[in-house]
């Protein structure tokens with residue numbers, strides 16, 4: 001019999017999802033007008049200890065909406081890490097602004113605050129730090145730079161629900177933030193997203209632009225002053241999200257426990273770098289990510305192939321933003337060197353990270369990995 005296939009990640013739907021979805025469907029409220037949307041927004045804001053949370057259709061649209069609400073538009077620049085998922089950059093492009101890239105720090109794989117100031121120009125409107133794989137950025141350093149230059153901070157917290165920076169929840173530190181509720185995230189609505197705001201001045205714009213710029217003030221319906229978007233989350237998905245959020249801390253504990261068990265086996269192994277967790281951070285370990293050093297023997301790509309043959313799914317790290325043909329075509333400055341990002345992209349992969357991996361699965365994954373070393 002062939003060994004059980006272990007996917008890199010799958011959702012846990014072990015709570016009240018079906019009950020809430022059934023209520024939404026049997027009540028006939030499946031569109032965004034149903035009550036679960038507001039309930040999820042209130043519960044999410046409470047979870048993060050912030051006054052406002054606004055549902056959207058994805059993490060990508062959450063970031064786009066946050067940028068629009070912040071007033072970012074054509075002619076502006078937004079500083080993002082070179083080491084991120086493409087959605088961070090695309091969200092900036094949708095506004096007509098240009099993303100400007102900053103290399104990662106080797107210590108935490110996140111945007112290196114020491115390199116940010118050199119990228120600030122008269123066009124810079126915001127910094128968008130990304131808490132990659134659930135490890136918080138050095139937010140104090142970034143907030144200080146933003147403050148000194150009058151810039152907004154919009155956190156890409158797509159991967160960071162449950163992560164902390166110096167005891168503060170990631171996504172609740174900057175002016176605005178965007179979360180993803182895609183199926184592989186700590187909690188999910190299948191597809192979905194959330195914008196979080198600490199300041200009421202953004203809330204009207206968030207609600208206005210996400211709903212096709214229908215007037216908020218009760219003036220003539222079907223007369224639109226601005227071009228808006230339909231980023232409304234359906235009630236059925238919000239019902240799933242609410243059930244998921246009720247169990248967020250259980251899933252967080254499970255991901256952190258996965259990481260602890262992986263670390264116990266992989267720490268100190270020749271050719272393997274385990275994921276960082278700097279003193280200021282409590283990582284959600286959204287994905288358990290490692291680097292395969294040259295002293296491991298086989299390359300990262302060879303390791304992925306070997307693990308696949310053993311029935312274990314993995315994913316390689318992101319490719320640097322300055323190497324994205326789409327962004328070069330769009331007119332981003334893709335010159336310059338991003339050595340840390342390139343090295344992460346060359347050597348990094350993440351191992352199966354589903355909440356609730358068993359000891360036996362972690363044993364099998366790590367044994368298969370170490371067996372590939374030469």
Ligand SMILES: Cc1ncc(COP(=O)(O)O)c(C=O)c1O
Pocket residue numbers: 058059060061084085087088130156158159179180181182192193
């Ligand atoms: C860092 C980051 N930003 C944004 C997104 C976009 O989220 P979504 O896939 O929900 O649009 C992702 C997706 O995983 C991500 O990893």
